[in-house]
Amino acid sequence: MxxxxxxxxxxxxxxxxxxxxxxxxxxxxxxxxxxxxxxxxxxxxxxxxxxxxxxxxxxxxxxxxxxxxxxxxxxxxxxxxxxxxxxxxxxxxxxxxxxxxxxxxxxxxxxxxxxxxxxxxxxxxxxxxxxxxxxxxxxxxxxxxxxxxxxxxxxxxxxxxxxxxxxxxxxxxSKLAGVILLGTGGVIPAHSRTNMEVSCEIGEHKTIYPFAYRTHTHSLGKVVSGYKVRRNQYGIDDWTLLGKRDPLTPQMFYPVANRDPIYKGDVLAARCTMESDRDRDTYVGPTNKDEMCNFYLMYYVENDSPLKNKLCVTQGPPNYYWSNGDLNNIPTVEASVLDDQPKLS
Known part of the structure; x- marks a missing residue:
């Protein structure tokens, strides 16, 4: 009832x-x-x-x-x-x-x-x-x-x-909106700088047009970045930035950095760079004592239905990183620093 x-x-x-x-x-x-x-x-x-x-x-x-x-x-x-x-x-x-x-x-x-x-x-x-x-x-x-x-x-x-x-x-x-959420599980070791990473290939025969993104972590997040990855004819991955922010600023949906369409076979990838000065390991979970790593991508389709697959999740560290997935030409430095910050070696 x-x-x-x-x-x-x-x-x-x-x-x-x-x-x-x-x-x-x-x-x-x-x-x-x-x-x-x-x-x-x-x-x-x-x-x-x-x-x-x-x-x-x-x-x-x-x-x-x-x-x-x-x-x-x-x-x-x-x-x-x-x-x-x-x-x-x-x-x-x-x-x-x-x-x-x-x-x-x-x-x-x-x-x-x-x-x-x-x-x-x-x-x-x-x-x-x-x-x-x-x-x-x-x-x-x-x-x-x-x-x-x-x-x-x-x-x-x-x-x-x-x-x-x-x-x-x-x-x-005529343009129907959808959201795909990229997220990870995993653990952030005590006193560490850790990358939590996720990637998924678009497997549906649809063209999606990204227009907004949102980042989410709890207190340990420093930078969250999201990319479209497309492999060229030479087998090299081209990484196109969709959005990158300090997740401790207002967690609203912001305009994407690139609104070019995303096709079947393209890969969506996201990274949360986390810094912990805690004396304990921090696991992914729902409370403020835990952590989360989320990158939301909002998009639309033209005269079509949104993606059936709305979730992209990996186990996160120490089990999954971009480097042990099927990705290359990884923007190792750029994905972890904001544009107005010095690039760390």
């Missing part, structure tokens, strides 16, 4: 404020936490909304959160949500307290798509002209699920409604 929260949302979806953007009728929809009270540190909460049986296109995202309250937020599109509750504990690796009355479930029970992510006071995102994420009828996304990671327990009686204002239109977009 669908929750009362979800039914109420359906009742108000058509009476929200709207404005004109590039000649489009664009409405704004608030997907917000229902005044929750996080009762412990490092809590992940999810809240869902069911999409009415019509076709919609998401064309922008306005965050309603601050990094003082929220570590990060992710918007998922789902065929089936992880739960029909008003909200639930959706930390995949969280440890449930005996007193915790919340149901525990992943964000999506089936058909998971990452549509948007936010952290560190990132600003709003508006998609390029004629680009949108198709949701609802005609897509495999029947629900939207907001995941919010709260770093700290809230005092008793204090509630939160962090979330995202979704900008959407019913007018057809």
């Amino acid at each position: 669908e929750s009362r929260h979800m039914v109420l949302i359906l009742c108000v979806i058509f009476v929200l404020n709207f404005h004109e953007s590039r000649g489009l009728l664009v409405r704004k929809y608030p997907l917000l936490m229902p005044n929750v009270n996080p009762d412990r540190d490092e809590l992940y909460l999810c809240t869902p909304v069911k999409i009415v049986p019509k076709t919609f296109y998401l064309v922008g995202f306005e965050p309603n959160a601050t990094m003082n309250t929220v570590h990060h937020m992710i918007l998922f599109g789902c065929s089936v949500p992880g739960s029909s509750d008003q909200y639930w504990d959706c930390g995949e690796m969280s440890v449930s307290n005996g007193d915790n009355k919340l149901k525990r479930a992943i964000p999506c029970a089936d058909g998971s798509h990452v549509l948007y992510a936010w952290a560190r006071d990132a600003k709003a995102l508006e998609l390029p002209e004629d680009v949108g994420f198709q949701v609802g009828k005609g897509s495999k996304i029947s629900y939207l699920v907001l995941q919010v990671h709260y770093s700290k327990k809230f005092p008793d009686g204090v509630s939160d409604d962090s979330g995202i204002f979704l900008m959407y239109t019913e007018e057809r977009r």
